[in-house]
Amino acid sequence: MSGKENEPSEDAIRDELRTVAAPDGDENVVAAGLVSSVTVTDGTVTVDPTLSGMEPATADTLADRMRTAVLECGGVEEVRVETDVAEPDHGTVVPGVDRIVAVASAKGGVGKTTVATQLARGLAASGERVGLFDADVYGPNTPELLDIEGPLGSTDDGRAEPVEVDSLQVVSVGLIANDEPMAWRGAMAHEAVEGLLTDAAWDVDTLVLDLPPGTGDIVLTTLQSFPVDGAVFVTTPFPTAAGDTERSTALFREEGVPVLGAVVNMAGFTCPTCGDDHAPFGSDPDLSADVLAELPIDKSLRSTEGEVPAAFRDLGDDVREALADRTTVTVPETALDLRGVPDRARIEQVRAEFGALAPGESLHLVTDTRPGDVSGALEDLASAPPRVAVEQKGSSVWALQISKTASDPAEDVTC
Numbered sequence: 001m002s003g004k005e006n007e008p009s010e011d012a013i014r015d016e017l018r019t020v021a022a023p024d025g026d027e028n029v030v031a032a033g034l035v036s037s038v039t040v041t042d043g044t045v046t047v048d049p050t051l052s053g054m055e056p057a058t059a060d061t062l063a064d065r066m067r068t069a070v071l072e073c074g075g076v077e078e079v080r081v082e083t084d085v086a087e088p089d090h091g092t093v094v095p096g097v098d099r100i101v102a103v104a105s106a107k108g109g110v111g112k113t114t115v116a117t118q119l120a121r122g123l124a125a126s127g128e129r130v131g132l133f134d135a136d137v138y139g140p141n142t143p144e145l146l147d148i149e150g151p152l153g154s155t156d157d158g159r160a161e162p163v164e165v166d167s168l169q170v171v172s173v174g175l176i177a178n179d180e181p182m183a184w185r186g187a188m189a190h191e192a193v194e195g196l197l198t199d200a201a202w203d204v205d206t207l208v209l210d211l212p213p214g215t216g217d218i219v220l221t222t223l224q225s226f227p228v229d230g231a232v233f234v235t236t237p238f239p240t241a242a243g244d245t246e247r248s249t250a251l252f253r254e255e256g257v258p259v260l261g262a263v264v265n266m267a268g269f270t271c272p273t274c275g276d277d278h279a280p281f282g283s284d285p286d287l288s289a290d291v292l293a294e295l296p297i298d299k300s301l302r303s304t305e306g307e308v309p310a311a312f313r314d315l316g317d318d319v320r321e322a323l324a325d326r327t328t329v330t331v332p333e334t335a336l337d338l339r340g341v342p343d344r345a346r347i348e349q350v351r352a353e354f355g356a357l358a359p360g361e362s363l364h365l366v367t368d369t370r371p372g373d374v375s376g377a378l379e380d381l382a383s384a385p386p387r388v389a390v391e392q393k394g395s396s397v398w399a400l401q402i403s404k405t406a407s408d409p410a411e412d413v414t415c
């Protein structure tokens, strides 16, 4: 295969890689045996490093440094450093739980616990086995809402036994001992929450996790420690509440937790005296998340006795659907790895590869910055807008699948 005129030799690439220090000791990555092969084909440099067994964060940093060093060589058009893109590592799997849905809010008092509890009941109403874990150490209100009391019992093998109520399995930090949770702080609170969550004898399809409000330590460490499949945000329509919610949802996404949607609570009421509709907190909040439900101020929505209100059965269906719709983008070995590549070179590489696709084919790539308007940047290269699927795989890793859509044969028919 003929090489490009100015492309560097494999030896020149190895020389450049000698400027990258190995993580341990004084050696460079080549001398330390961390580069297993280098190939150069038509301006594309492929480096196969030996990074297995390394901490993922160290391996990622090293791969980035290798990419940056290779790009320093003249004549390099594209670099592939063949590293695996790990699936988001959200740590501990909770025994007896198939999936976890977190209910979160940017601020307290917006109805998060009400929604979490009623969502759990809504999911259970269609036959799912559902657990409810109240992790709100600063205001564990679930016991009061469901009219249950602690302390929790324990199973024969010494695990915390969830309280069965209304076909839900419920564990709350408020059920372990009087007022103690209110006194927990920082690491102690997180350890207690983590211990109780993993120790409980769950047997459920879905666990609804009522998080404390905000994005403090407990929330972040919980998202990082447990495999949360999706989050539902509760907000009022008040503009500042919606703004706070936007910032919180961004943080969840950065942690690789899909935001399934928002519940806009206390969205207004119909006056029983005059019959007029009022919206004291405003309406149509500016949210990027899908609005799964808009709930009025209505005391019947607080009741956990009798039938589950229709609004929460619908919410359960919507959450199930949103979980099923989550985008998953695979990262094949041939994916274009753009991490560490300068912005202009990225766009050129993606345009070149996308331009070479036949209709119906896809380009897979990995980046370390949140993708912008990919479709707009490529629209002049195809007869129809490309289909772009994005999945965040980690705190700064995004996988994309960009497909060139097959043109509609009817469009090509002329007389």
Ligand SMILES: Nc1ncnc2c1ncn2[C@@H]1O[C@H](COP(=O)(O)OP(=O)(O)OP(=O)(O)O)[C@@H](O)[C@H]1O
Binding pocket: 105, 107, 108, 109, 110, 111, 112, 113, 114, 115, 136, 139, 141, 213, 265, 266, 295, 296, 297, 298, 299, 301, 302
């Ligand atoms: N749609 C609604 N209509 C009427 N009352 C509601 C509605 N949603 C919540 N409430 C009431 O508002 C109060 C606060 O709700 P809730 O405890 O669920 O909020 P929270 O966000 O979990 O608060 P905290 O941050 O204190 O845990 C409760 O008294 C609850 O019954």
